[in-house]
Amino acid sequence: MQKIYIGGIHAVKQALDDKKIISVEVAANKKSKNLSLLLDELNAKKIPIKYVESYQIDFRLPGVKHQGIAAECALENSAASWQEIVAAKFAANKQPLILILDSLQDPHNLGACLRTALAADVDCVLIPNNNAAEINATVHQVSCGASEILPIFRVSNLKREIEIMKERGIWIIGGAGEETSRNLYSLELGNIPLAVVVGNEANGIGANIRATCDYLAKIPMNPKMESLNVSVATGVLLYEIKRQINWK
Secondary structure (H helix, E strand, O other): OEEEEEEOHHHHHHHHHOOOEEEEEEEOOOOOHHHHHHHHHHHHOOOOEEEEOHHHHHHHOOOOOOOOEEEEEEEOOOOOOHHHHHHHHHHOOOOOEEEEEOOOOOHHHHHHHHHHHHHOOOOEEEEEOOOOOOOOHHHHHHOOOHHHHOOEEEEOOHHHHHHHHHHOOOEEEEEEOOOOOOEHHHOOOOOOOEEEEEOEOOOEOOHHHHOOOOEEEEOOOOOOOOOOOHHHHHHHHHHHHHHHHHHO
């Protein structure tokens, strides 16, 4: 079982609702209505609370807007692999939706992508072991609790995992720019098992991953703007799929 500290009232509340909190540290000098309400919930559920100096939480969660609270959480994934999740979806006659994040570097972008993925009913997320942002306290806070809920799998070889997906009948769509003329809104995406790939903030999807995609699709935009932030592009891609699934 992996353990991690998260900070921020909303993130801690989400972790509490998901029964993942082991203990909590609270800055003794912090007072707010929302913090008081959260402490009442923590006390009601008999979560151990330790009062500390605010700087101690600063040191534990550097760069995180923790609002005076830090929680030690257990991160457990009930599925051993993404294959188990996909098999369960197929067994229930449902189409899986997977998000693949190819080498995102910025934890804020990673957190924002995870937040959007949870909102859009993504079943699981794949991230490479190397050359990618760690799932740290910043990611947990920016994701607003999504990183504690979504099954996230770090894999050693994204290309190999994608090839396994294709063998299982999952179609791969990559978010692209000018390297394709195919418009996202021209694709029929509402009734097929899908994995959506988005790439690195600077270079997009790596060439070896791009070559495995069944489709590359671009988001139409004003020619004065070269690209979207990766988390925004992820939202556009996922919600077009969700629109087609729900509206067909």
